[in-house]
Amino acid sequence: xxxxxxxxxxxxxxxxxxxxxxxxxxxxxxxxxxxxxxxxxxxxxxxxxxxxxxxxxxxxxxxxxxxxxxxxxxxxxxxxxxxxxxxxxxxxxxxx
Amino acid sequence: xxxxxxxxxxxxxxxxxxxxxxxxxxxxxxxxxxxxxxxxxxxxxxxxxxxxxxxxxxxxxxxxxxxxxxxxxxxxxxxxxxxxxxxxxxxxxxxxxxxxxxxxxxxxxxxxxxxxxxxxxxxxxxxxxxxxxxxxxxxxxxxxxxxxxxxxxxxxxxxxxxxxxxxxxxxxxxxxxxxxxxxxxxxxxxxxxxxxxxxxxxxxxxxxxxxxxxxxxxxxxxxxxxxxxxxxxxxxxxxxxxxxxxxxxxxxxxxxxxxxxxxxxxxxxxxxxxxxxxxxxxxxxxxxxxxxxxxxxxxxxxxxxxxxxxxxxxxxxxxxxxxxxxxxxxxxxxxxxxxxxx
Numbered sequence: 001x002x003x004x005x006x007x008x009x010x011x012x013x014x015x016x017x018x019x020x021x022x023x024x025x026x027x028x029x030x031x032x033x034x035x036x037x038x039x040x041x042x043x044x045x046x047x048x049x050x051x052x053x054x055x056x057x058x059x060x061x062x063x064x065x066x067x068x069x070x071x072x073x074x075x076x077x078x079x080x081x082x083x084x085x086x087x088x089x090x091x092x093x094x095x096x
Numbered sequence: 097x098x099x100x101x102x103x104x105x106x107x108x109x110x111x112x113x114x115x116x117x118x119x120x121x122x123x124x125x126x127x128x129x130x131x132x133x134x135x136x137x138x139x140x141x142x143x144x145x146x147x148x149x150x151x152x153x154x155x156x157x158x159x160x161x162x163x164x165x166x167x168x169x170x171x172x173x174x175x176x177x178x179x180x181x182x183x184x185x186x187x188x189x190x191x192x193x194x195x196x197x198x199x200x201x202x203x204x205x206x207x208x209x210x211x212x213x214x215x216x217x218x219x220x221x222x223x224x225x226x227x228x229x230x231x232x233x234x235x236x237x238x239x240x241x242x243x244x245x246x247x248x249x250x251x252x253x254x255x256x257x258x259x260x261x262x263x264x265x266x267x268x269x270x271x272x273x274x275x276x277x278x279x280x281x282x283x284x285x286x287x288x289x290x291x292x293x294x295x296x297x298x299x300x301x302x303x304x305x306x307x308x309x310x311x312x313x314x315x316x317x318x319x320x321x322x323x324x325x326x327x328x329x330x331x332x333x334x335x336x337x338x339x340x341x342x343x344x345x346x347x348x349x350x351x352x353x354x355x356x357x358x359x360x361x362x363x364x365x366x367x368x369x370x371x372x373x374x375x376x377x378x379x380x381x382x383x384x385x386x387x388x389x390x391x392x393x394x395x396x397x398x399x400x401x402x403x404x405x406x407x408x409x410x411x412x413x414x415x416x417x418x419x420x421x422x423x424x425x426x427x428x429x430x431x432x433x434x435x436x437x438x
Binding site: 025029030033044047092 | 099102103104105106107108111117118119122124129130131132133135136385388389392393396
């Protein structure tokens, strides 16, 4: 399934910047950065549970926010992209 | 059922692959062209001058991603594998089965029967789509396939089975030219030639078969079978005999049909090839990418497996057949059911 993850991390403090880096790193390890603070992750349900737990632990719920959108199995028809920085299709042919 | 994971093909010369966190970075001219999380991949296949960091190789080994290096034209060079996976007992059963003379021929007969039946399916399909096209010769060949498939199933001797296979393949390729409906002048097929391929169709067939043997080999390894210990193909150092065995049933579908569609739909034209001084015909980079693309798309198509009745993606077929074979070798199943295409 594909999960869209977006986040807002408050970076007013040094600790905030640290959290932002950690959240971004966790997302980059499993998914594709499609815009700033927006990630698309193709995951198995078990992997998702793990990632979600990790993210919720990293973020500070008082100051930051996380939003998860579940796009399911047929995510291809739910996404349209316009403009620069086109993304790759993780299930399509990958040839570079 | 296992989820089908993607394969990363790297064809850009001079590319450098490295590890960053749990992702694979593809650098071209010191610029990151692609970043893919490793958990979406099952294979990385590199063509030509591609380099890779040892840390990425380590990550691939740990995550069970098989890495192969091929020349630009698809000749196998090397492979990087992690720790041996699977069960020793299964491997032992495989070796013991291989030793038993009478039994191997039965299994070999299954592979050959399925291959010939799938050849016939290709011919039948051409007859159905184009009834007026040289149907006499195709009909004759198709009938021949039917009878020899039955003979292969009944035969007890490995030599006879190999003979039947050779004869059936010869008959099939003698009418293969009739299956090409468009661009007939540019794509003429006379006979199968390899190492090196002497015409465009042979170049494409050989390339598609290399992609397939890579997939089958990885599937066997992930199930825990030894790809080198085959039943139909004789054992030779460095030869993935079992992968070649399993591949026989899949050749007509993943190789022949795919190439025929590409030519008949005019997706590939004769300008995408070049001839070297030695007479070998090679594809240019664009054609190669087109073929890989079509091959990968084919793997996404869904089928219902005739034996397990499961709906699976085509690309999982090598894995499923490997699993069925493993079950048979462990004596959990009476017989190995090869794949018959419809």
